[in-house]
Amino acid sequence: MTLRQPPLAAVHEASGATLTEFGGWEMPVEFDSIRTEHEAVRESVGRFDVSHMGQITVTGPDALRLTNRLVTNDVSDLDPGESNYAALTDDRGVMLDDTVVYRPPGDWSVDADYLVVPNAGHDAETAERWLDHREAWGLDATVENQTESFAMVALQGSDAEDLLSGETDADLDELGRFESAVATVAGVETLVSRTGYTGEPGYELISAWDEAETVWSALECQPCGLGARDTLRLEMGFLLSGQDFDPEDDPRNPYEANIDFAVDLDSEFVGRDALEGVDVEGPDEELRGVELVDRGVPREGYAVTTPDGDHLGTITSGTMSPTLGTGIGLAYLPVDRVDPGDTARVEVRGEPKKARITTTPFLDR
Amino acid sequence: MSFDVPDDLRFLDSHEWARVDDDTARIGISDFAQDELGDVVFVDLPDEGEAVAAGEDFGVVESIKAVSDVYAPVSGTVTAVNDDLVDAPELINEDPYGDGWLIEVEVSDDAELDDLLSPDEYGEQIA
Numbered sequence: 001m002t003l004r005q006p007p008l009a010a011v012h013e014a015s016g017a018t019l020t021e022f023g024g025w026e027m028p029v030e031f032d033s034i035r036t037e038h039e040a041v042r043e044s045v046g047r048f049d050v051s052h053m054g055q056i057t058v059t060g061p062d063a064l065r066l067t068n069r070l071v072t073n074d075v076s077d078l079d080p081g082e083s084n085y086a087a088l089t090d091d092r093g094v095m096l097d098d099t100v101v102y103r104p105p106g107d108w109s110v111d112a113d114y115l116v117v118p119n120a121g122h123d124a125e126t127a128e129r130w131l132d133h134r135e136a137w138g139l140d141a142t143v144e145n146q147t148e149s150f151a152m153v154a155l156q157g158s159d160a161e162d163l164l165s166g167e168t169d170a171d172l173d174e175l176g177r178f179e180s181a182v183a184t185v186a187g188v189e190t191l192v193s194r195t196g197y198t199g200e201p202g203y204e205l206i207s208a209w210d211e212a213e214t215v216w217s218a219l220e221c222q223p224c225g226l227g228a229r230d231t232l233r234l235e236m237g238f239l240l241s242g243q244d245f246d247p248e249d250d251p252r253n254p255y256e257a258n259i260d261f262a263v264d265l266d267s268e269f270v271g272r273d274a275l276e277g278v279d280v281e282g283p284d285e286e287l288r289g290v291e292l293v294d295r296g297v298p299r300e301g302y303a304v305t306t307p308d309g310d311h312l313g314t315i316t317s318g319t320m321s322p323t324l325g326t327g328i329g330l331a332y333l334p335v336d337r338v339d340p341g342d343t344a345r346v347e348v349r350g351e352p353k354k355a356r357i358t359t360t361p362f363l364d365r
Numbered sequence: 366m367s368f369d370v371p372d373d374l375r376f377l378d379s380h381e382w383a384r385v386d387d388d389t390a391r392i393g394i395s396d397f398a399q400d401e402l403g404d405v406v407f408v409d410l411p412d413e414g415e416a417v418a419a420g421e422d423f424g425v426v427e428s429i430k431a432v433s434d435v436y437a438p439v440s441g442t443v444t445a446v447n448d449d450l451v452d453a454p455e456l457i458n459e460d461p462y463g464d465g466w467l468i469e470v471e472v473s474d475d476a477e478l479d480d481l482l483s484p485d486e487y488g489e490q491i492a
Contacts, residue, residue: 029430030403030430033403033404033458034403034404034428034429034430035404035429227403227429227430231429295407295451296407297406297407297427297432299432319429319430320406320407320427320429322404322429327407349409349425
């Protein structure tokens with residue numbers, strides 16, 4: 001299979017970045033070192049090419065109705081320039097993906113009543129889902145997969161505002177979390193959104209595919225790859241679609257995944273009725289943090305057990321936290337058997353290592 | 366990018382090096398290997414007195430992104446372990462042929478050294 005290339009592929013190659021396959025895309029995993037990149041974002045600012053994220057535009061009289069019935073959060077109260085986080089669930093309430101739904105400001109040159117941003121490799125199926133349901137429900141909306149029309153650059157860290165303010169006419173002071181504005185960045189029309197996946201303040205910048213290099217080059221700071229993106233999101237306990245939940249390999253609902261804040265049961269979405277029961281009963285398992293007390297690194301697939309060795313769950317994502325200097329991971333654990341603060345074990349290559357169950361995020365931010 | 370390949374070492378094609386002094390071999394991973402792994406965050410090494418066998422794994426070096434077995438260039442008994450790596454595994458990145466060494470073994474069969482790659486041969490492999 002030919003890998004999809006981001007618009008900045010040539011720039012990354014010239015920079016000597018190490019590339020990797022992710023969600024069908026060939027993306028930079030490391031520019032300098034994961035630790036260097038991670039620290040830049042935690043301490044100052046870093047830039048990421050996230051053009052592998054999908055962009056689905058939904059337009060027309062029924063754009064809201066269609067979109068609101070396909071995501072767990074209520075998008076009907078979004079004003080232009082607002083967005084929210086949501087899951088996509090099937091009729092069993094199983095998460096297919098997670099997404100940010102934007103209601104773009106009216107002055108964007110792109111015709112889009114709503115912009116849905118699914119994860120890498122999920123763009124085609126997301127567009128198809130919108131189209132299938134549009135037909136099934138007889139709704140009037142135009143749905144377009146514009147993933148390869150847009151570049152997306154994430155600028156993350158406490159110095160992101162300073163850096164971006166020198167290159168944009170956007171009023172960044174006025175931009176709250178999950179708010180967006182249309183502005184120029186380095187002269188290029190950009191949807192500037194105060195969102196991110198690192199736990200730091202920052203922006204995600206959506207502009208035309210062909211303008212990617214202009215935006216990227218203007219925002220001169222540490223380039224960061226998917227390696228640091230993963231350690232940064234893991235320290236915050238943010239989910240990675242396909243890794244921490246997967247409709248085939250590890251079907252989970254939003255309550256298990258601890259994102260019930262993104263579920264609005266007053267909204268009539270696919271999966272709502274199944275989730276209503278979970279909301280009342282509570283999930284049997286919940287995603288918890290697992291922090292190693294002993295030295296070692298929890299990795300995907302490692303068993304989490306009680307101190308006596310009884311199986312509790314399996315690590316879905318794990319790494320050495322560059323900020324904390326300890327091994328951290330996520331695991332779905334039975335709520336009636338484990339509480340945050342409990343001691344547990346992680347089996348690292350057959351050796352039980354002492355660990356502590358925590359809530360997430362691992363970092364206070 | 367070019368990597369340091371000191372000319373007083375012998376190499377395994379899996380990127381471990383051995384520096385032999387009388388009947389003792391100091392073992393580590395190459396500059397190329399540490400760069401491929403990235404930030405090393407954890408090592409799991411044998412204890413003194415344990416036996417290692419040429420071509421077989423004797424421990425693990427973990428970076429943020431990967432877990433990698435390390436293989437013994439020669440057979441022998443472990444006589445020293447680099448304890449500094451417990452608190453400072455990053456020494457492997459900073460000084461792979463010096464302070465970032467892994468273990469020392471008492472070589473049991475000198476003839477095995479002939480099977481290792483010369484610096485030139487190893488340099489060609491990673492070129």
